[in-house]
Every structure is written in structure tokens, then in C-alpha cells.
Amino acid sequence: MLNSLRFQNIALFGNLEIDFDKGFTVFTGQTGSGKSIFIDTLNALLAHKKTSLDNRLVAKASSFSSIEGVFSVLQTTKDWLIDQEFDIDDELIVTREWRLKEDKYKSRFRINGVLVNRDQISELRSLLFDFTLQGDTYILNDSLNQLSLLDSLDLKKIQGSIFKVKQDWKIWYESNSKLKEARDRILDSKKELEEMKYIFQDLEKLELEDPNEQTKLETDQNRLSNLLRLKEGVKSLLNRLNESLDEYPSILDHANFCINELKSLSQIDSSLEPIFDSFYSLTNNLNELTYQINDYEKTLDIDPSFLNDLQIRLSTLKFYQKKYQRNIPDLISYKNELFNCLSFQDSSNNINELSSSENKKRIIRDKSNKDLSTIRKTLALEFENKLILSLKKLGIPNVRFKVVFEECEPTVNGIDKVNFMFSANPGLSLAPLAEIASGGEKSRILLAIKAIFSSFDQTNLLIFDEIDSGVSGSVSSYVATLLRELSNHCQVFCVTHQPIIAAFADNHFALKKSVIDGDTKSIVTNLKEIVDRQRELALLAGGEIVEANAYAASLLEHKAA
DSSP states (O other), X not given: OEEEEEEEEETTTEEEEEEOOSSEEEEEOOTTSSHHHHHHHHHHHTOSSOOGGGGGGBOTTOSEEEEEEEEOOOHHHHHHHHHTTOOOOSSEEEEEEEEEETTEEEEEXXXXXXXXXXXXXXXXXXXXEEEEOTTOOXXXXXXXXXXXXXXXXXXXXXXXXXXXXHHHHHHHHHHHHHHHHHHHHHHHOHHHHHHHHHHHHHXXXXXXXXXXXXXXXXHHHHHHHTHHHHHHHHHHHHHHHHOOBTTBOOHHHHHHHHHHHHHHHHHHOGGGXXXXXXXXXXXXXXXXXXXXXXXXXXHTOOOTHHHHHHHHHHHHHHHHHHHHTXXXXXXXXXXXXXXXXXXXXXXXXXXXXXXXXHHHHHHHHHHHHHHHHXXXXXXXXXXXXXXXXXXXXXXXXXXXXXXXXXXXXXXXXXXXXXXXXXXXSTTOOOEEHHHHOOHHHHHHHXXXXXXXXXXXXXXSEEEEESTTTTOOHHHHHHHHHHHHHHTTTSEEEEEOOOHHHHHTOSEEEEEEEEEETTEEEEEEEEOOSHHHHHHHHHHHHTSSSHHHHHHHHHXXXXXXX
């Protein structure tokens, strides 16, 4: 519930703090006394959308203005605060501020002192406030709102079915999307598929595996093209390393002589041993080098036709690079991409398998939809009976009301499209409520609906702005009773001109316009004394006359009884 409201530099109200109690609270006053502005302040405190009209609440020439509401909260609100990672306290403080910057008012919101965005405020609004304003009949006009109202009649009973419908629809939708995608690919990309197959098969014939193949082939080509020179050079190296020519010993012969001589000398002088070891290691390296050159010489024994094959391969690779405008590594990647695409295409072409899977999921979806629709139709009958009974008491004795179901294309909400059908007069056919009901009838229907759903709706505060507009005096008593009953479940605010309704309230605030120092102000008075309430009711009834006072007194006595 709303515990208190604090204004700072707010138009008409200036600086003001109002404390509220639980139960049924009314706000009365003459036309122009500020009742509508007061409702606007509540609307602006938890604004669900941005509007330039918000700035008109700022007092003239004010550089800073604010509205602050202090709430005690229900469990649903606490759960939301926990989910949003706010600290939980016994009270919730919501603040709306306006600051003048560069000749423009900048607005921001706070929750428990922490800056928040408008989306968070909009979510919190639905938990704290429920507005029913004069002429505000959107819930009666929109089929989705009507369906939501119906579902909320018994959430415990229907919530599981609603969840299953959403879940089964999403599963079916994913399966259906895959089936559509497969069909679209077949219809839209046959030519593309054939081209992809041709290119893949063409590249497959090339048998590309090694990204460095061209570099290796060019190296081999260069080697083979200079094969004779390589053979001659290697032969010369080997001759000098290990083959003696007549009286000229080889390098290895010289090395072996040096080894033997150093060995003998180191036996005489041990200080030569490190030199012997180093030379011995050098000789071993020469021997190893000779073995390597011998091995290389063997690789030069190549079939001359191999060079021709190698050159043909190089020519083919260059042709494909030019044909597809890609180098060798990119051609390999391109071939792999084509393979993956064709593999996907092959699996998606299995329309029968995808179609079978989609059909099974659609059957499950349809069953969930029918189960939910059956529950909704049961709830609709209960809703119809309750609403008709309430509307008769609200002065529509010949009322007929029916929730008409129309099966629509399955959505996440099921297959039900509902329309509230209404008739207030005998002989007139049922017609959509939004089209046929008068303004006064819509107000009463809204009130009756709120009364029915109040025990299920976890809203902290219900706000009615002249919901009794167009209601005759004979019906006002039942309107007052309904509002009083609503206040058993939650806090109720009502702006009214009806003395009967005001008399039934637990709390009564009177608004009166006054001019102070040339400025128009709205004075808000909490009428706690019986005599003050009687005077205000008399003014609503017709002024300071004996009959009006007597009428006001009788109303208060009736309420007390």
C-alpha cells in the first residue's frame, strides 16, 4: 500500500506531505480543485511511458521538483526487488525528480535512492498501481487484454497449462522453422546447389591436401632443372673429402693422420689432450658430413620423366588458382566450405524426416492448446455468471454478457481469441462490448471486473478516477459497496463526486483551490472528524442547506451501521 506521498515544488500542491491509511480512501472537491492533477502525480511517479505532459507538474519557475512515494510491499514486489538486486527493507521508496538544465527539464527515477531506468519503473508500476481512469476502457477493447483477464481468474488452475502451451509452441516453432528452411533451400537454391556440386567435384579432382604444395613443387622443379650441376658438385665434394687422387691424400686422410699424430704427442704431453679431443670431434663431424652428402647423392638418381610430371602438376595448380581467383590454401578452405554446405544440404533435403518430426510436435502443441482452451471456457462461464450478477446490482437489470471464443492460428498464447459480447437492453443482439456499451456502462463494467479479480490480483493500490461517472443515485450505493469490498483485499483510492460513495470510505481527503499571494494552490485536507466529513458530503449533495446536511448525516450513520 501507499503509506505516504511527498511533493516538492509540484504545480498546485507546492511542498506537501500526505500520509495514507489502508482501506477505502476517497478524494472529493469542486471541479478544478486539483483532483485530476493529484491523480496525474501518481501516474507520473511510476510513469510507464514518456510524455511531455509530465513536465506540467513542475511548479512554475522551479529548478528542482520531486514526487516521492513510500510503500509497504507485497511478496510479489519483494520478489521483483530481489530479482533486480535491490536491498530489501520494510518500506519501498520511489522518487521522480525534475531538474532544470539548459532551459529544459530532465527527469529521472530512483528506487530506494538508486537511479533506475524507465523500463524498471514500468515493471514496478504494474506491481504497485492499477489505474482505472475515466474513459480508460482499453482492457475492454483489446482481445489480448480480455484473454489475460480471463486467465487471471484462476491462475493456480491455469498456470501450468499456459506454461505447457508456451513450451510446446516454441518446440514446434523451432521444428517448423527447420522444415521451412529446408524447403526454402530446395526451392530457392537448386541452381546454386548444382554450381556448388560442380565446383566441389572440380576441386576434388585436384586432390589438394597440402597448403604448401606449390612451394615444395617449385623447389623440386628448381632442383631437377639443375640436376647435372648438382651431381657434378656432389661428386667433387666427395672426391675431396674421402677419395685420394694419386699422390694427393683426401681431407679425411689428412684428418686421420692428424688424429694419430696428436694421439701420440698427447701421450708424451698430456696438455695436448684437449686439442686431441677437439680435433677428434671435428673428424667425426667430417665423417658425418660425408655420409650426408652420400645420402643426398642417392636422391639425385631420379627418373627424367618425373620433372615432366612435376611441371604438369604446377601448371594445373596455377590454372585452378587463376580460375577461382584463390591461392592454394584458400582453394583448400573453399573446398571444405563447399563440402560442409553440401553436407547440410543433403541432411536438409530429408524433407520426410523433418516433416515427420514437425508433425509430431504439432500434434503435441495442438493437444496443449485444446486442453488450455477447455479450461478457459470453464473459467469464462464462471466469469459470465459473476459479472452478470454484479452488473444487475449496478443498475443494468437486463444485462446479457458472453465471452465468445474464436479459434485462431496457434500462437504462444494458444488458439483462443476472445471477445466480450454485451447487451444492456431486451431485444438487442449481443455485440462487442467496446462498440455497444455506453460510457457509464463501461465504467460500471470496469468496476465489476475489478471487483471480481481483486482477490486474485496482487496489486498494492487500486486507483479509480470518477469511475462512478454516469451512475445514477440508485446504483451509487452498490458502487460504494463494491469499492468497500475491494478495499478488503487491497488499498483503494477513488476520486468521486458522489456523496453516497464518499460516505462509505474509511478515509476522506477534501481538495480545495485557494489563491495565496497571487498563486493558485490546492489545499488537501484529511477529514478525520465526523463534522468535517458531514460538511463535505453536504457540499457534494448540494450545498449548505438543512436538507443536504441531514442527507449527509444519514449517509454517515448508514455507513457506520
